[in-house]
Amino acid sequence: MEANILGVNNVTVQFGGIIALSDVSLEVTPGTIHAVIGPNGAGKSTLLNVISGIYSATKGDVSFEGERLSGLAGHEINAKGVARTFQNTELFKEMTALENVKVGLDRFHACGVINSALHTKQWKKSDAEADEAARELLKLVGLGDDETSSAGILPFGKQRRLEIARALATRPKLLLLDEPAAGLRAAEVEDLIAILRELKTNQGLTILIIDHVMALVMAISDRISVLNFGHKIADGAPKEIRESAEVIKAYLGEKAADAYST
Ligand SMILES: Nc1ncnc2c1ncn2[C@@H]1O[C@H](COP(=O)(O)OP(=O)(O)OP(=O)(O)O)[C@@H](O)[C@H]1O
DSSP states (O other), X not given: OOOOSEEEEEEEEEETTEEEEEEEEEEEOTTOEEEEXXXXXXXXXXXXXXXXXXXXXXXXEEEETTEEOTTOOHHHHHHTTEEEOOSSOOOOTTSBHHHHHHHHHHHHHOOOHHHHHHTOHHHHHHHHHHHHHHHHHHHHTTOTTOTTSBGGGSOHHHHHHHHHHHHHTTOOSEEEEESTTTTOOHHHHHHHHHHHHHHHHTTOOEEEEEOSOHHHHHHHOSEEEEXXXXXXXXXXXXXXXXXXXXXXXXXXXXXXXTTTOO
């Protein structure tokens, strides 16, 4: 079996009396889209928060490319190649789409306080390169015509995609997406599906995604893990998950009425 890019190894997370995750393990294969689904409160966001360094595991650990992430700060995990988006978009609303992406690019194009303050030749070159890189990322998420729009006035679906572009600016190998389809209209979900497929197929990115929108999850996932009350109850290909009696009972049953639609 191919070595995993991400390993969650027997992770337990406890908040006082609440066990948000209980001995959860999963492996993400490089170049795949892996979804985590389950009812509200199942522990999905907690899992992303542990991987990205926002929470610490009470027990167990997380490894990325064979290296332990546990104990590292969020920015250190990001520097190793793991980026994420949040359930509620955290864009700089007054700044343009291009500027929002450039914030993510700063690590690669920073050229010192003095150069920046004086707008030296070196700063101008670095800034022009950052503009170019940010434009490429905007195009990748279908926002090529929106670079000068303020993030706050973009339609919600575009704000979600802008957040993905900003996460991509840190040049991750693994992208963690926290409910990117929440609140999107059906057509916007279709756009998102096309973008995530492109990121996987043509950019070679690995994606770990949480979402309740089964139309998206079933369309794009190579593998799905299911959480319920902090426990992993299933792990498999979309077809296996759709047909699992335990998953239907815990989660998909309530979704059947909308037939995996948005
Ligand atoms: N910082 C925290 N302090 C205390 N309890 C927390 C904290 N974060 C999460 N929890 C609890 O852990 C459990 C799992 O929550 P989590 O947000 O991970 O679920 P989820 O599967 O992402 O749910 P949803 O689909 O509603 O986003 C819940 O009982 C939640 O109340």
